[in-house]
Amino acid sequence: MTWGKDALSLENRERLLSIASPVALLLVWQLMSWAGLLDPRFIPSPIGIGKAAYALLRSGELLQNIWVSLIRILAGFVIGAVPGILIGLAMGVSRWVRAAIDPLVAALFPIPKISLLPLIMLYLGIGEASKIALVALGVVFLVLINAMAGVLAIDPIHFDVAKNYGAPRYKLWTRVVIPGALPMIFVGMRLGIGVAFIVIVAAEFVAARSGIGYLIWTSWETLRIENMFVGIITITVLGVLTTLVLHEIERLAMPWRREHA
Amino acid sequence: MSKSFRTRRGETHALRGINLEIGVSEFLCIVGPSGCGKTTLLRILAGLETQTSGTVTIAQDDPSRPLNSMVFQDHSLFPWLTVLDNAAFGLEMRGVPRTERYEKSRALLESVGLTRFSEYYPHQLSGGMKQRVSLVRAFVTDPEVLLMDEPFAALDAQNKVLLQDELLRIWEASRKTVVYITHSIEEALALGDRIIVMTSSPGQLKETIPVEFPRPRNIFELRARPEFGAISARIWEILELEVLKAREAQP
Ligand SMILES: Nc1ncnc2c1ncn2[C@@H]1O[C@H](COP(=O)(O)OP(=O)(O)O)[C@@H](O)[C@H]1O
């Protein structure tokens, strides 16, 4: 069938183009560097960045810093997300819990979390705990607010059905509240992961001796621009990969939304 | 029995002086103009709302069976559960083990032609199929009373008749007591043993009409009978007045 063939080749052409355009950009960038149009003190060439990345990999420095940052992000994310989900769900289910906690959230959520770094370092020291705590603080409110909104968005008829069929309390949670709020819980977690990356890089700029943020910052201090670019690219790729993993978890956790067109 | 709602804008009397006895295995239909309190009455029977005064008693001769199961109007299936898990929901809530509740639910799903769709999710079903699952979910719990609040109101005319026919077919197998709310006289006549007409708000019971068509009924055949039209017209006369009153009462 020619129609099918055409559609396929159209799709392939699209894919080809989406690969070709970044490659073309890199090529132009490299050519401009060779032609001396870009000042290497400010904009290194792609090949220069590649060489720097290779050196950082060889020395083990890059992987070490990735590892440190990832641990901080994941630990902080889990420590923030788990209570965020639980408290948010409880707020969604019970108007009393909501009335009690809402004002606290309203007061604490707007604080730019990075501004708390010195205070947290005062309490928890300059070690890992303070960075993890800062990430957790950045994550907890986003997850909490979205989990609560998720419960409130459940059609009241589902609670009527559960009540009419005599749902015991734990079944109400496992069969109605949690699955009903799950889409919004994932929205909260996606926003939370984004904030976690911002917070950790900022914290590592000023208050760490390791991590990708630290790598970027020291590259600036020692004027190794290539390394700085390597750091920026690395943290971006990590962010994209984490989002993809979360997306896959989301797909597995909510099979009923998979066939949505 | 009566019911009033207290809201910020004052008190609404939804039901007044309801005195009603429903026989075992009776299929009772209640018709009335919209806003007359039909849903409120059913929700009180279902235990989802508490009456302001009076008592409701449902005779229970087997405490292992639920008092009532409700078939809701629309959108009441859980989007996150498969057809089979939705159908088995009531049994699951009562602690029936998985294999047993699946077995029972599968048997009923088969009788409404949904076996093939057991593992589907509600959003993959048509409106008629969803309401079939809702029926199965209620019937499979084997309650003392089945409560239905305009379960087919959102369906198109053809599906409506098909579903009514299927409802009667599953009902014949168990002859459970049914309280069925509708605003359609034809539907009430086709399904019920007795029809109660309610007044406009505040809802009171206005008139009781026995329906004597023999069972098992064939809905298509029934609708073609001359008596069907005649009784239908008589009930409409009673109802019309209330519908007009309800319309006037609207702001
Ligand atoms: N939760 C509620 N709060 C306040 N008023 C209500 C509530 N539910 C129903 N009513 C009022 O009670 C009356 C009967 O409503 P309803 O039972 O839904 O009527 P029907 O099902 O016959 O259309 C209406 O006037 C409605 O506005």
Ligand SMILES: [Mg+2]
């Ligand atoms: Mg109603």
